[in-house]
Amino acid sequence: MLSNVRIDKVGVEERVARFQTRSIKNEAKRQGLDMVLSMIDLTTLEGKDTPGKVQQMCYKAQHLHDLHPGLPNVAAVCVYPTMVSTAKRALEHSSIKVASVATAFPSGQSTSAIKLSDTKFAVEEGADEIDMVISRGKFLAGEYTFVFDEIAAIKEVCGKARLKVILETGELSTLDNVRTASDIAMHAGADFIKTSTGKIQPAATMQVTYTMLMAIRDFYDNTGKMVGMKPAGGISTAKLALHNLVMVKEILGDPWLSNEWFRFGASSLANDVLMQIMKTETGLYQSADYFSID
Amino acid sequence: MAKKSTSMDQTTWNYAPSPESTSHVSIAKKYELFINNEWVAPSTKKYFPTTNPATEGVLAEIAWANDADVDKAVKAARKAYKEVWSKLSGAERGKYIFRIARMMQERSRELAVIESMDCGKPIRESRDVDVPLACNHFFYYAGWADKLAYAIPHKKPEALGVAGQIIPWNFPLLMAAWKIAPALAAGNTVVLKPAETTSLTALKLAEIIKDAGLPPGVVNIVTGHGDTGAAIVNHPDVDKIAFTGSTNVGKIIQRAVAGTHKKTTLELGGKSANIIFDDAPIDQAVEGIVNGIFFNQGHVCCAGSRLFVQENIADTVIRKLKARMESLYVGDPLDKNTDIGAINSKEQLDTINRYIKIGKEEGAEIYQSNCKLPTTGYFCKPTLFTGVSQSHVIAQEEIFGPVLTIQTFRTIDEVIQKANNSPYGLAAGVWTDKGSRIFNLTTKLRAGVVWANTYNKFDPVSPFGGYKESGFGREGGVHGLSAYLK
């Protein structure tokens, strides 16, 4: 099951550089920006989160920029398990999903029992999606079977909720490791593989996202099963988000260009996208003053 | 008006045209010959058109130099050599060459746009590869002008005199830089003839040379056809001939100078082997294959045109290669998203199509991507042939287009012998995770450039040139100076 895939980092960097010179203009840019908006998991994962904070974010999720009607909604909000019920209430009249982190996020340094009950709690509270973290320490110590079993167990507990598996690529440090971790996660039942918790740097670099998209491609070619991908952390500009969509398109193809299979884990990305959308509408460069922050 | 997209929508996302602006670019209607820093009409008053191979439209009229014009140019170069250039210190020569490099950098976008229009190559290549390398080539050699004693130790370095230089159409500006820069740094003066289908960037370079204040006659650009090149080769007062082009013409030149005092360096054709072992980083190897044969539409002397893939991974590699080919955009060279531009000329497209026909007739299996080709202009789909063996014509002769032949191999021994089994010896690629295997291959492959886990990488400091019928002499690095020194 563990593929012998070797990755040359310099080669990856050159391939990624080619994606970064793709020029997305006019109607392609507008379509791309709308797609990006619809793929955002609006996120708040701070120790200082309160119900008030979550409510305000959920309102923003449904009212990105009311001055301009007809914009797509974000895909989901992403919160800690203790905030799931607040988010569900705030979004009860919306199709926006509620994703919850779980499994002793962000470090994952806890017992399996605690991680399972953490997940169960979030699912019972009504989370539509679970973002779990893998045990990086176990991975780096070479205990791949442990890592696999853990993911499979969490998947079982998720029930109908879709499981995103966070690899925390910044701690895995090599692209070979990112590839191995991606393969383990997918074989263990991940619905999505996700780059990062957003709590450390580097997070979702294009090199890492590329590696994971290629892993998904090979998994699909070998098994016929689609797996989604979520880069999280570090994508704060519309331009970078569009480059990521270029990668999705050219590696996986148009079927992956929907929020069922691709998400951006971001907090400030939405406003940059909105500013870019307004620029395409008006021809004018925008100011942050005109876009609500929440 | 944006549509609210739900997760059930099936999206199609196509890139909109993204044309590079040409409004800031100036191309004259007619260009004369550049002799003694002046624009001089050809003595026969003959001109020929240069066309944009993507649109088939005429870009400008180019002067056609005959023997008398070439003689004028050589006389100008000789006078400039004797009276001015050979009397300047190396440091002063270097300063002129630095100026040229800096002015090229200032005008880099214009040069890139004109290169794409005249040559057919995509703007992303002329902008990101050709022009930066050309600028850096001048910058690099400028620094050698006052350090020649270090280049050839224990020998007082002396210039040869007047260098006649003939360059091809595949990297017009870059080849001009590869020729002119080291010649000037070593203290020679130059008469250069660009290829007949791609004269424009050499002529823009002439404008830059004049603006840089290079003394008149140090660089002369004479445009024309093969007869103009022959006139340079046969001129008795040229000390050195440097040629990049086909092996056939290289041999013609070498015969013409046999028995004379003229020194030559030749950079000719190739049929380079790109070798993928089963422990290679496969996705990066696939990129390397793509770069090796589709970069610049395959118009590359060192193109990795013979793929050797170890049999136990052949299916995987070929499957991934075909999938990768589908995301190569063929089209308008000036569109920033174009990966594969126009074939340089109708003649070359005919040649490529002739070989494709031969390949099919020989029984190899052809695959071409599903791209749509533009309706005007000279375009060719990226193409590969599987089921190829060593004896196929398409595996032996240089096609010079986006056509890859694929052969499988079983052992290291076998692939080394097959890779070397060619009259050519320009370059080779080796893809493996094992360092000691890389060095085994680099030691045994008969090629002037070996790329390990990469392909088509160029740098002014890295010597480039071939073994056997791919030519002799090296360009780039300290090695590139010896061709221009006694």
Next chain:
Amino acid sequence: MEILKTYKIYIGGAFPRTESGRYYPIHNHKGEVLANLCLSSRKDVRNAVVAARKAQGSWAEKTANNRGQILYRMAEMLDGRKAQFTEELIKQGANKSNAEKEVQAATDCLIYYAGWADKYQQIASSVNPVSSSHFNFSALEPMGVIGVVAPQSSSLLGLVTMTIPAICGGNTVVVAASEQLPLCSITFAEVVHSSDVPGGVVNILTGKTSELAPALAAHMDVNALIAEPLGELQKPIALSCVENLKRHYTYQKPIDQGLQFITDLQEVKTTWHPIEQIGGATSSY
């Protein structure tokens, strides 16, 4: 009315005053004060070394071509200001013709080394034909942070001639400027500052050589020290360098230019890698 320039020191890409607050005046031949210079202290040396160390990794990792272009840019900036430098040299006692020659020579020195940046490696490195099946190559690597005691008798050319080969090779420098002819050193810092040179690559301090040179020699995080003969200070400095085995070079004046000044501040690294020999295929026909 002339706006008089305040001559501050140059550390980490900024122009602070000396942390000691001390100053010393420079006079022209008529005894008039030309300027008050910072009398830099050991702590300034310490801060400069920290800045130089911080900058060294990324400076060395720039491509050689990039470093060459930056040095050439310094020549462009220096040439653009030649009137200012000439005037400063004249203020400090040079005659006009010598001043102009000195500025030209400093510009030429920058261009000379700009041209070496991407060449010295090719000349001074080697592939070594060892007797075992190994690919063995030796390449140069910069030593790190270099302490430079600029020549006393030159305000501009001496400093440039000693500093530029060091940074050409990927080192970063902390320079103790000429004590009595310091003006051009700070104006040169402005040239460095406007030439895309990252902060910390060149750091220039003014003050008493008898304070600054020993401070550089004693600092455990300086890898090499280069200077003209230092008279009474020569032996104590040499002894001080021993503490961390600083490489200590003494250059006789007038200091020339050449490959040696780059390679003196480079380490040689030799690497081995096996070459597997498989099968009977050889490289002969």
